Amino acid sequence: MKFMKKSLRKRIWTILIAIISVLLILNLGATLYFYQIACVRNNQPIGQVKTSSPNYSLVQKFNKLPKSTETLTNNDLKLDAWYVPAEQKTNNTVIVVHGFRQDKSAMRQYGQLFHELGYNVLMPDNRGAGNSQGNFITFGYHDKFDVIAWAKYLTDKNPESHISLYGLSMGASTVMMASSEKSLPSSVKNIIEDCGYTNAWDEIVYQAKESYNIPAFPLVYSVSLESKIRQGWFFQEASATKALAKDKLPILLIHGSKDTYVPTSMVYENYKSVKLGTPKEMLVVKNAAHARSFQTNPTLYHQTISKFMKTYNP
Known part of the structure; x- marks a missing residue:
């Protein structure tokens, strides 16, 4: 009986770790995608009269x-x-x-x-x-x-x-x-x-919700962290x-x-x-x-x- 319970707990932890890993990978991919949209140069200017x-x-x-x-x-x-x-x-x-x-x-x-x-x-x-x-x-x-x-x-x-x-x-x-x-x-x-x-944080949170129906957590937090890593500043700054x-x-x-x-x-x-x-x-x-x-x-x-x-x- 103990063995069965231990085996069940192990399976549950394995599943949880797998789910968390998938979510982290998905968030990383989304972070890099939206960072590219928001923060990386694009030589196709907009807004001409x-x-x-x-x-x-x-x-x-x-x-x-x-x-x-x-x-x-x-x-x-x-x-x-x-x-x-x-x-x-x-x-x-x-x-x-x-x-x-x-x-x-x-x-x-x-x-x-x-x-x-x-x-x-x-x-x-x-x-x-x-x-x-x-x-x-x-x-x-x-x-x-x-x-x-x-x-x-x-x-x-x-x-x-x-x-x-x-x-x-x-x-x-x-x-x-x-x-x-x-x-x-x-x-x-x-x-x-x-x-x-x-500020950049308020604007990007607003755009995430209005344009993509995405809540601030976790994506905007991770994109802001990506900005800190690559450019030295968080969006709130x-x-x-x-x-x-x-x-x-x-x-x-x-x-x-x-x-x-x-x-x-x-x-x-x-x-x-x-x-x-x-x-x-x-x-x-x-x-x-x-x-x-x-x-x-x-x-x-x-x-x-x-x-x-x-x-x-x-």
């Missing part, structure tokens, strides 16, 4: 502007950017930062917007995108230091520079994360973010809200009311997180989907940014 867009004429105008290619090296990566001088000579420059799986060409309508407002425009390719080096997408964690490097680059070339940071989606969270860094030069005067997430709690720079936060990619609720969290006493403004564009606020209401978008820039980087 369609010819049917009311802002497509801005893209066409931007294409005709004289522009130079600027490069710098940060963290042993060569980074690439377009620089477009203003029509009238000025010390004021806007750094325009693109979103997830985009490159600088996707930001041409915004480049034209700031050009028409009278600013020099610098439009970098993030690491892991466009003509910049890098194999990984870092959701702003490393990118924020690249933005700071570009701000220093501009300031070294012109010590009288007054710089604004503008970012869209992942680029928006990147410029928010840069706002609290001690290495950010004093030449940076203000920040505009459009549809940025609170790429946080806009934590940065904004220290931010002293005036900030304009923009979001679409019908954003289901970076949920609209996140703009309210980001707005609430801004350090007490820091000038802050918010624009929620009615009926705008993700990264579509400018195209949904071009006049309101233009007017709001123009007023904010005249106030904080005239």
Whole structure:
């Protein structure tokens, strides 16, 4: 009898170990798959302005502007950017930062917007995108230091520079994360973010649920661990809200009311997180989907940014 019980327990443990092993193998495979989707470079950029867009004429105008290619090296990566001088000579420059799986060409309508407002425009390719080096997408964690490097680059070339940071989606969270860094030069005067997430963890958990109906545990935890192993950071560490709690720079936060990619609720969290006493403004564009606020209401978008820039980087 004892032998039979012992044999049964052994079988049960063998089955349990086999099930756990299969689950671990499946989770490992899923981890590598989703890490590839979320964090590994893909040279097929998305988010270009369609010819049917009311802002497509801005893209066409931007294409005709004289522009130079600027490069710098940060963290042993060569980074690439377009620089477009203003029509009238000025010390004021806007750094325009693109979103997830985009490159600088996707930001041409915004480049034209700031050009028409009278600013020099610098439009970098993030690491892991466009003509910049890098194999990984870092959701702003490393990118924020690249933005700071570009701000220093501009300031070294012109010590009288007054710089604004503008970012869209992942680029928006990147410029928010840069706002609290001690290495950010004093030449940076203000920040505009459009549809940025609170932090990479919240956004990826949200996307796992909305796009794949997958709960956070265990997959998002293991993908975050994979990021720590390969890139040195957990998803929770790429946080806009934590940065904004220290931010002293005036900030304009923009979001679409019908954003289901970076949920609209996140703009309210980001707005609430801004350090007490820091000038802050918010624009929620009615009926705008993700990264579509400018195209949904071009006049309101233009007017709001123009007023904010005249106030904080005239």
